[in-house]
Amino acid sequence: MFEELSHRFDAIFNRLRGHGKLSEDNIAEAVRDVKRALLEADVNYRVVKKFTAAVQEKALGAEVLQSITPGQQFVKIVHNELTQLMGGNERPLKLHANRMNVVVLAGLQGSGKTTACAKLALYFRKQGHQPLLVAADTQRPAAIDQLETLGKALGIPVYADRGKKTLQVVEGALSRARSEGSSLVIIDTAGRLHIDIEMMGELKEICNAARPDEIFFVADAMTGQDAVNVAEQFYHEIHFTGSILTKMDGDARGGAALSILDVTGVPIQFVGVGEKSDALEVFHPERMASRILGMGDIVSLVERAQETFDAEKSRSLEKKIRKNIFTLQDFLEQLRQIKKMGPIGDLLAMIPGVGRAVQEAEIDNSALTKIEAIICSMTVIERDKPQIIDGNRKKRIAAGSGTLVQDINKLLKQFDSMKLMMKRMNKIAGKRGHAAALRSLAP
Amino acid sequence: MSLLERLKAGLNKTRTQITSILGSEGSFDDDFYSALEDALISADIGVELSTNIIDGLKERIRRDKIATAPEAYEAMKALLVEQLQVHRLDEDFPPKPWVILVVGVNGVGKTTTIGKIAHELRGKGKSVMLGAVDTFRAGAIEQLRIWAERTGSEFIAQHDGADAASVAFDAMEAARARNVDVLILDTAGRLHNKINLMNEIEKILRVIRRNTPHAPNEILLVVDATTGQNAMKQVAVFNDVLGITGLVITKLDGTAKGGVALALAKTYRLPIKKIGVGEGIDDLQDFNAPTYIEAMFGYLTENSAQAV
Ligand SMILES: Nc1nc2c(ncn2[C@@H]2O[C@H](COP(=O)(O)OP(=O)(O)OP(=O)(O)O)[C@@H](O)[C@H]2O)c(=O)[nH]1
Ligand SMILES: Nc1nc2c(ncn2[C@@H]2O[C@H](COP(=O)(O)OP(=O)(O)OP(=O)(O)O)[C@@H](O)[C@H]2O)c(=O)[nH]1
Ligand SMILES: [Mg+2]
Ligand SMILES: [Mg+2]
Numbered sequence: 001m002f003e004e005l006s007h008r009f010d011a012i013f014n015r016l017r018g019h020g021k022l023s024e025d026n027i028a029e030a031v032r033d034v035k036r037a038l039l040e041a042d043v044n045y046r047v048v049k050k051f052t053a054a055v056q057e058k059a060l061g062a063e064v065l066q067s068i069t070p071g072q073q074f075v076k077i078v079h080n081e082l083t084q085l086m087g088g089n090e091r092p093l094k095l096h097a098n099r100m101n102v103v104v105l106a107g108l109q110g111s112g113k114t115t116a117c118a119k120l121a122l123y124f125r126k127q128g129h130q131p132l133l134v135a136a137d138t139q140r141p142a143a144i145d146q147l148e149t150l151g152k153a154l155g156i157p158v159y160a161d162r163g164k165k166t167l168q169v170v171e172g173a174l175s176r177a178r179s180e181g182s183s184l185v186i187i188d189t190a191g192r193l194h195i196d197i198e199m200m201g202e203l204k205e206i207c208n209a210a211r212p213d214e215i216f217f218v219a220d221a222m223t224g225q226d227a228v229n230v231a232e233q234f235y236h237e238i239h240f241t242g243s244i245l246t247k248m249d250g251d252a253r254g255g256a257a258l259s260i261l262d263v264t265g266v267p268i269q270f271v272g273v274g275e276k277s278d279a280l281e282v283f284h285p286e287r288m289a290s291r292i293l294g295m296g297d298i299v300s301l302v303e304r305a306q307e308t309f310d311a312e313k314s315r316s317l318e319k320k321i322r323k324n325i326f327t328l329q330d331f332l333e334q335l336r337q338i339k340k341m342g343p344i345g346d347l348l349a350m351i352p353g354v355g356r357a358v359q360e361a362e363i364d365n366s367a368l369t370k371i372e373a374i375i376c377s378m379t380v381i382e383r384d385k386p387q388i389i390d391g392n393r394k395k396r397i398a399a400g401s402g403t404l405v406q407d408i409n410k411l412l413k414q415f416d417s418m419k420l421m422m423k424r425m426n427k428i429a430g431k432r433g434h435a436a437a438l439r440s441l442a443p
Numbered sequence: 444m445s446l447l448e449r450l451k452a453g454l455n456k457t458r459t460q461i462t463s464i465l466g467s468e469g470s471f472d473d474d475f476y477s478a479l480e481d482a483l484i485s486a487d488i489g490v491e492l493s494t495n496i497i498d499g500l501k502e503r504i505r506r507d508k509i510a511t512a513p514e515a516y517e518a519m520k521a522l523l524v525e526q527l528q529v530h531r532l533d534e535d536f537p538p539k540p541w542v543i544l545v546v547g548v549n550g551v552g553k554t555t556t557i558g559k560i561a562h563e564l565r566g567k568g569k570s571v572m573l574g575a576v577d578t579f580r581a582g583a584i585e586q587l588r589i590w591a592e593r594t595g596s597e598f599i600a601q602h603d604g605a606d607a608a609s610v611a612f613d614a615m616e617a618a619r620a621r622n623v624d625v626l627i628l629d630t631a632g633r634l635h636n637k638i639n640l641m642n643e644i645e646k647i648l649r650v651i652r653r654n655t656p657h658a659p660n661e662i663l664l665v666v667d668a669t670t671g672q673n674a675m676k677q678v679a680v681f682n683d684v685l686g687i688t689g690l691v692i693t694k695l696d697g698t699a700k701g702g703v704a705l706a707l708a709k710t711y712r713l714p715i716k717k718i719g720v721g722e723g724i725d726d727l728q729d730f731n732a733p734t735y736i737e738a739m740f741g742y743l744t745e746n747s748a749q750a751v
Binding site for chain 1: 581603634667696700722
């Protein structure tokens with residue numbers, strides 16, 4: 001995901017390592033490189049300046065100059081500093097168990113508000129809330145249909161009142177929520193430009209009428225330098241209490257996260273990682289810092305794997321990955337687990353440098369059934385040592401599984417990619433200690 | 444409102460910012476260049492291209508013996524315009540149907556842009572058909588249907604969750620059967636790093652070509668002006684998979700400068716076909732490089748700005 005960035009940082013750190021001790025000169029050079037890397041990650045240039053100044057100051061201090069491995073020390077400073085900026089304002093959500101809560105979502109056009117409304121509704125229902133979705137976007141064509149469709153798919157009620165003014169919709173929704181005993185009212189608003197005075201005025205009115213417990217600013221992870229202006233203006237107008245960073249399943253470096261945090265001081269609470277309603281995750285500052293610094297998102301991967309795998313399987317999988325003794329049998333078992341985990345592409349894309357491997361592997365859920373059939377037609381020895389599968393064996397396996405020899409070849413290639421990917425994962429984990437150390441980073 | 448006014452309304456910020464940094468009589472020292480570089484970077488032009496432009500500017504200042512900041516500033520804008528100008532011959536409308544495939548990542552403004560293009564074409568007396576190939580996103584079909592109604596275009600759709608390629612096929616057949624001038628296909632937003640979705644769009648392209656080898660006549664990639672450097676990756680992958688014929692830059696009515704368009708035009712030599720400057724049906728404009736740069740960076744002195 002942050003492949004290039006990661007390479008660049010590797011290069012920087014390797015250079016530093018070679019020097020033994022840091023001089024002001026080689027710090028300056030590294031700082032320049034860090035600055036460039038952050039700019040290319042779309043962190044706003046003013047924020048970059050501020051950040052690099054802080055890092056430089058720390059790096060020039062005794063702790064670095066006297067350390068034995070200055071490279072590692074420098075990594076730590078950059079990472080710490082970034083984590084601090086990302087998570088300095090972390091706080092729990094202000095939602096209450098024993099009364100009705102109101103949440104408003106706002107942001108630029110197309111940032112992912114409506115989708116995020118459905119995601120939040122699902123997320124909080126899992127925590128015992130009874131959400132009511134409110135279609136208060138009276139502007140965009142079919143905005144109401146969109147929310148209604150999403151709500152229907154989740155079995156979550158949606159309040160809409162076509163033809164009514166936005167404020168009337170909000171009022172109507174609140175009274176229905178009260179009478180039905182909803183515990184969480186989630187209001188979807190129209191996308192608007194921060195410089196649109198009229199529409200920003202409307203948003204303020206919505207907030208005044210709804211008296212929300214949380215106001216979420218929804219921002220696209222691909223946003224560039226302008227993120228600061230947008231966030232600043234929205235914050236100025238409605239004092240949002242949290243942010244949601246969407247489309248994090250893309251390969252944007254997400255520097256906007258840092259920009260938004262820096263200019264508003266408001267914590268990022270969630271990240272959107274897909275189009276489906278369950279593709280919402282809690283924001284982790286340290287992971288985001290790692291992501292921006294090209295350290296990948298291994299922690300997320302491990303956590304998501306754990307959520308689905310039972311603990312024991314998860315431990316043994318980790319061990320096998322670490323020792324690189326992963327067989328086709330394990331592959332089969334893992335694929336069966338992965339089926340439960342949602343789109344595979346999402347998952348694999350979290351591993352830095354894997355993008356290409358996935359491309360080669362072309363794994364998709366519909367192919368899983370075929371793969372299962374193929375592996376099931378292999379002997380135990382073949383599953384252990386796929387290198388012994390020659391032409392004759394391939395023909396037999398193909399006949400047994402009702403597939404073609406090409407399918408067998410494709411699978412074996414996929415398996416190779418998978419192993420390659422795991423090797424990469426190990427390398428990254430190794431850089432920061434062990435997989436266990438990585439996991440301990442998770443709050 | 445004219446394009447210039449319209450763009451200026453949104454893009455004002457950079458201009459005042461640079462003007463305040465530079466004043467009107469700067470000297471060409473490191474501060475001068477780093478102020479320019481900041482301005483370029485804050486417009487999402489990207490580090491590499493910004494550095495190139497500054498280097499090119501230094502060269503020109505030497506070559507043309509430029510002495511004042513406003514002159515230097517104009518020279519920089521001229522360099523930017525050069526980056527943006529990509530000429531491609533537009534074919535004329537026959538063969539029928541003229542097919543436009545619209546693609547891009549999520550939420551950039553594909554469907555809205557299609558509505559605006561349809562409106563423009565209808566204004567020129569063309570018959571237009573819109574095909575709802577986005578069968579995935581909730582409410583997408585309904586959204587396009589509304590745009591078809593607004594623009595008096597014909598409309599072809601199946602149902603939520605239908606096979607996208609099969610809708611594309613239906614639309615192609617219907618457009619030929621009904622002899623429409625232009626068929627515009629709305630596709631689902633897709634992140635370029637999702638293999639399955641990129642495979643799907645490739646398949647859609649194949650289906651479009653199956654019975655109509657000349658199609659699609661245009662494959663437009665829509666890019667949100669708010670996007671940062673990720674736009675480079677978007678274009679790289681979409682272009683690789685589909686062979687993009689042009690770009691549309693949307694949401695230029697905001698404060699984002701859309702500078703990434705410069706890097707895109709330079710790197711991929713892709714023309715910017717249209718720009719989006721609002722949510723309304725008329726908020727679509729032709730792209731003009733000098734105007735764009737003018738709107739983005741304005742003039743260094745108030746006098747020359749007022750002269751426009
Ligand atoms: N890949 C991905 N797509 C997302 C994510 N969140 C939203 N989207 C997509 O982004 C597009 C826009 O999302 P919407 O929820 O309609 O955005 P919005 O902010 O409500 O848009 P407006 O109401 O028009 O301002 C849709 O195609 C969504 O499916 C995400 O986390 N990942
Ligand atoms: N301010 C502004 N908003 C725009 C512009 N173009 C589109 N929008 C808005 O951006 C949001 C998303 O537009 P859509 O046309 O639905 O985008 P899309 O690319 O089709 O989205 P998906 O199909 O979900 O991927 C809507 O709220 C549009 O009204 C523009 O030029 N300026
Ligand atoms: Mg919406
Ligand atoms: Mg659309």
